Amino acid sequence: MKKNRFISMMACSVLLLLTVACSSVGKVDQVGLGEPVTIGAAQDFPSYASIDSLSQTADTIIKGTVISTRVEKINDMVKSDSEDEQVNPGGEPSDISKIYTIYTVKINDTYKGNYNPGDTIEVKQLGGQIGTENFVSENKLEIGSESDYIFFLATYVNTPANLLNPIQGLYVYEPRSLSEDGKMSDRVKITGAHPDNNLILKLEDLNKIKSEYH
Structure with a gap:
């Protein structure tokens, strides 16, 4: 009999900690309908x-602009075609939607990538928040x-992409612009979007990545 293996699409593990936003702190069973959780x-x-290791691991590296945003509940667990034993022996996994x-x-x-x-x-x-359920991620x-x-x-294939690392995987790209004296600034400015990002990304790095992978 063919066995299915369930794998997480997330590149990281997630520990969920439940906090109830009501007067009965710490008692989930006292949460009433409509009270925020x-x-x-x-x-x-x-x-x-290093930027090299980050770029080698990422399968897609792009520069882009957000054109729309939505909030959605997604179940990260999907079936693979592997014949290995189930990660959750004993049956189908429970709903772990986040x-x-x-x-x-x-x-x-x-x-880098096919786009x-x-x-x-x-x-x-x-x-994000849907109804009274609010997921809060520290990063x-x-x-x-x-x-x-x-x-x-x-x-x-079947779920939106992830940042490779929520701290190191996103950078703000500021193109050259006119200064007050009307002269074009010398360099593009690229800064980590997360304040704890310790990796410095330069335009030369992007040009190198493009020449190697795209």
Whole structure:
């Protein structure tokens, strides 16, 4: 008999901590209908020592702009075609759906991967609110539509892509602009979107990645 193996599409593990936003602190069974429930999600993810290792691991690296945002509940567990034993021996996995914020990104440039400028890609981040259920991730980034970003991504077939690492996988890209004296600034400015990002990404790095992978 063919056995199915269930694998998580997430590149990191997620620890969910339930917090009830009502007067009965710590007693979930006292939560009434309509009362807000906050679920804190602590993520464990690989860290990268260099831009080279980050770019080697990501299957897609793009520059893009967010054109729309939505919040959706997604079950990360999918069946594979592997003949290995089930990760959850004894039956189908329980519903482990989590709430994500999903960004539709218009691609302006591609450095690695199978996308082209003008394409769109969906990228998800753990966190968001649906009804009274609020997922809060300590490393969730605010990704606005007013800036271009460099995304280092892991992509999948049936679910939106993930940032390879929520701390090191996203950069704000500021193009050259006119200064007050009317002169063009010398260099593009690229900064980590997360304040704890210790990796410095330069335009030369992106050009190198593009020449190697795209």
